[in-house]
Amino acid sequence: MHGHRLSGDRFSVEYHLTGTELQGRNMAERLCTDQTIEAPLSLLRTCPIPEGLLGRVEDFSRVEETRHLARVSFPIELFGHSFAQMLHTLFGTASLSPQVQVADIQLPTQLPESWPGPRHGISGIRALTDVANRPLVCAVLKPLGLSPEALAELAHSFVLGGVDIIKDDQGLGDHAFCPIEERIQRCLAAIREASRSTGRRCLYFTHVVGSLEAIRTQTQFARQAGADGILLSPGLVGYQALHDLRCDTADALPIMSHPAFLGTYAMAPTQGLAPRVLYGRLPRLAGADITIYPTYGLNFPISRQDCTRIASACTKSWGPLRSIFPTAAGRMGEDRIREMCEVYGRDCVFILGSQIRESPEGIAASCEHFMQRLDKFSAAH
Amino acid sequence: MHGHRLSGDRFSVEYHLTGTELQGRNMAERLCTDQTIEAPLSLLRTCPIPEGLLGRVEDFSRVEETRHLARVSFPIELFGHSFAQMLHTLFGTASLSPQVQVADIQLPTQLPESWPGPRHGISGIRALTDVANRPLVCAVLKPLGLSPEALAELAHSFVLGGVDIIKDDQGLGDHAFCPIEERIQRCLAAIREASRSTGRRCLYFTHVVGSLEAIRTQTQFARQAGADGILLSPGLVGYQALHDLRCDTADALPIMSHPAFLGTYAMAPTQGLAPRVLYGRLPRLAGADITIYPTYGLNFPISRQDCTRIASACTKSWGPLRSIFPTAAGRMGEDRIREMCEVYGRDCVFILGSQIRESPEGIAASCEHFMQRLDKFSAAH
The missing domain is CATH 3.30.70.150 (RuBisCO large subunit, N-terminal domain)
Structure with a gap:
């Protein structure tokens, strides 16, 4: 022995x-x-x-x-x-x-000392957005292929429309046709300008991808430029990298986790990782503040019960770990606001993707419309 | 535009x-x-x-x-x-x-310049082991839980038994009961001593795990101590990390890829990544020299045809990328030598796990016995 x-x-x-x-x-x-x-x-x-x-x-x-x-x-x-x-x-x-x-x-009684969990969590993100009592709304900069100028213009409209958060699409990397540094600078400038006219804060989350060194460099650049958070896909870069970024001694930015390349783990009902583990427990344990996953009711193999279980895994007391925002994504239009509020209550984030942009009234008006409907429904719940 | x-x-x-x-x-x-x-x-x-x-x-x-x-x-x-x-x-x-x-x-006609593929490949690994014409044999240091001394003693027996490679089990990390640095030093010392008595080289592959920084530090330590390669699980640390280690400007050690946490991707026949992609194309593209995967004929959901397809993905011409060793693992005893030689020919690696150690004749004799049988069968193919 x-x-x-x-x-x-x-x-x-x-x-x-x-x-x-x-x-x-x-x-x-x-x-x-x-x-x-x-x-x-x-x-x-x-x-x-x-x-x-x-x-x-x-x-x-x-x-x-x-x-x-x-x-x-x-x-x-x-x-x-x-x-x-x-x-x-x-x-x-x-x-x-x-x-x-x-x-x-x-969880064990005592987590390893170097495992602090989410730094900001729901309360931290709410404080940053100054929204206390309703779901948050996050608009997406896309499609991949747009120039930094075009993405910045889009960001400007989203802020005028009153959204709480703007995030890069997870396809946006460091591309020749859209270099990450220029994208960050232009989008932040557009968001700041529009925010001055609305008088409300709108957070910007930058997508980072690549080696740990690359995503650290990208994160530092984003932070110094004034970005409010980062979007990261643990399927592409590893849960370990999410954990590493959270644990950086510098005052770490809020982290939003994206399901790219992860779906297979939650595909079969008898194998892999249950949705609540894949999209709830693991990102929370690694230190994400917001976790995105595909919603039920579309073509994804995920049920309404799976979604409520993910939400519980994110928001219910779990050892010393702060609660985090569940974020069911996919074709989230006005028609689903009531239903989502019933399932999730107030602690969730709505992702506005392509759908919001196809409305004839224009992007800003369309967002504004969505925000008004959300205010109405969430007040009723 | x-x-x-x-x-x-x-x-x-x-x-x-x-x-x-x-x-x-x-x-x-x-x-x-x-x-x-x-x-x-x-x-x-x-x-x-x-x-x-x-x-x-x-x-x-x-x-x-x-x-x-x-x-x-x-x-x-x-x-x-x-x-x-x-x-x-x-x-x-x-x-x-x-x-x-x-x-x-x-592959595209031209791979990105920073994507050089496997550095050593089959020919490089063969040159290091000085074995030209038969499958290689790799013994595993396990179980997790043994002290560095006990693992070193085991390594010593494997070398006396004539194996070509010794690798850490993928469970071996940097544990309080078996610190990685002590493990590497003691195992290498034991391997060197035994090699002097056999007069043959035996390669040692160290398992590295954690953040990119941690695995770089572990890899550098292993290299300076004289280790011959590293074992890495892309499911745990990401294919990106495998690629990063391959691309390190220092003369990179050979890399062996392990399937831990990856199995789900190849579980369903209609979803995920086909075994030849998961265990053949991706590790080869990222720069692994040897790829381990579960063999057919046990309880793993992988067929003989899957295994031959993985082998083709590893060894057949594929753009500018060197060919790499396929390595079907799982209860590889003498009884499967003939069959494996028929399926894979000479370009494969046999993994000797727990089974070799349960023979009453002792570890070294048992390995020696296996090597003799392999010589005989592979000469016939």
């Missing part, structure tokens, strides 16, 4: 396991070894490991005829110093198995 | 689309906009974008009754400067759709 003692503090994962009860129980036992030592228990006869290192089945119950829930706990020491290692414990080897889905995550 | 002209060089993606022919054709058209401007074409009436920016359906054909293949080309300028942006063009928004699978990737 090399005598290492673990703290005893454990985080736990709820897995949904597909199969008979016996298959489920066997699978739960396998997760205890596969997600830790990844070796058969028989190997441990000659290999002493720290006591308590293995996963432990804490609960096992039937969810449906061929679906069981196993809550398996793991020592937090398995995380080492990185978010990426936590992902490995959560679902590294299990991702290769067709019968396993991560249904939820429960 | 802001007058930007694109080079005309395009990379193209083969998508498998599920549905009727009409649905398939509509989906193919949607990919042309969803994966680029992510807006309806109607928006472009008032929004001039560079000519040629949209995706273009180059081929459309039926694969099965309800499965169609669309080859869609995109201008390489969409990549901007990052691997992550290429992933977005490939499957960013499409990942949210249940009917789309990336079946293959075709």
Whole structure:
């Protein structure tokens, strides 16, 4: 024995396991070894490991005829110093198995010191926008392909229309036809000018993408230019990068998480990561302040129940972590305001994409119209 | 018009689309906009974008009754400067759709200058191991939980047994009970000592995990200590990080890619990324020299045909990119040597995991036995 003692503090994962009860129980036992030592228990006869290192089945119950829930706990020491290692414990080897889905995550009593969670959260973002009691509205700069001037002009109209936040589309990178620095500078100038005439603040979130170094450079540039937040796609750059940006010692900008390249994880009902984990738990744990995901009611394989579960994962008390904004996206027109307010209450963000721009009344008037309807409906809820 | 002209060089993606022919054709058209401007074409009436920016359906054909293949080309300028942006063009928004699978990737005539592909490839790794004509054998340091001393002792036995490569298990991070620096130093010392007695070289690949900065620091430490390569899980740290490490100006170590947290992408036959893309094309394009994936014939949802397709994606001519080693992993005992040699020929790597250690004859003898059998079978192919 090399005598290492673990703290005893454990985080736990709820897995949904597909199969008979016996298959489920066997699978739960396998997760205890596969997600830790990844070796058969028989190997441990000659290999002493720290006591308590293995996963432990804490609960096992039937969810449906061929679906069981196993809550398996793991020592937090398995995380080492990185978010990426936590992902490995959560679902590294299990991702290769067709019968396993991560249904939820429960935190240990004590999170690692370097895991502070969201810096701003709902209350921080509300303070920045000075909107206390209704859903926030975020308009999107797109399409990819527009020049920085054209995007700035669009931003100007959005501010006149009274939106709370403007964000880059996640397709906007650092392209020859639209260099990121010029885009940031022009859009911010347009937003400031329009804000002076409305007398209201409108936040701007810049999309950052690439290596950690590139997104740090982009983030610093955005911050120095006066941007209010960043948009980041953990599917493209990793949840670890989201966590790294949150933990930067400088006063980190608010972070909005985008689902690009992630959808596959929540595609099957019996495999991968449940929507509430993928779009709620993980971004919140990594430190996002707003999390975007596809809404129910369109062609995305996500139900109304999934959406309310994501919202709970974002907003309900969860250890020491601040609550964050859920943001169901996709064709969000006036026709869905009432319904969304019923599902989410006040703590959500509406994303205005292409639809708002096809109205004959013009962009600013169209946004203004949307904001008025939102005020009316949210006052009623 | 802001007058930007694109080079005309395009990379193209083969998508498998599920549905009727009409649905398939509509989906193919949607990919042309969803994966680029992510807006309806109607928006472009008032929004001039560079000519040629949209995706273009180059081929459309039926694969099965309800499965169609669309080859869609995109201008390489969409990549901007990052691997992550290429992933977005490939499957960013499409990942949210249940009917789309990336079946293959075709390269543009000219890859971006900063995309050099694998530095070592099969020929480079063969030169390092001095093994010209048979599959290579890689033993794994595990289980997680062992002390650095115990892992070093194991490494010593593997070298005496004659394996070509020793790699860390992907669970090994920087843990209190097994700090990475001590692990690297002790394992390398043990490998050197044993190599002197065998007179043969054995390569050591260190697992690196965490932020890009952390894995750079770990990689530099490993390199200075004398390690021969690194093991990296793009599911945990991102394909972008793999690409970044490959492109480091210092003489980059060989890179072995591991499938942890990636399995979900290749779980469904009609959605996600086909195994040949996930385990072959992407690691090769990002610059891995060896790619590990789960083998067929166990419980993994991967077929023999998938495995041969991965191998083709790794080894067949593909633009300017060196060929790389496919590595089907999972319970690889002597019983599968003949079969694997038939499927893969000589250009593959065998991974020896837990199974080799349960033999009563002891680890070194057991490895030696395996190497002899392999020599015999591969000579016959």
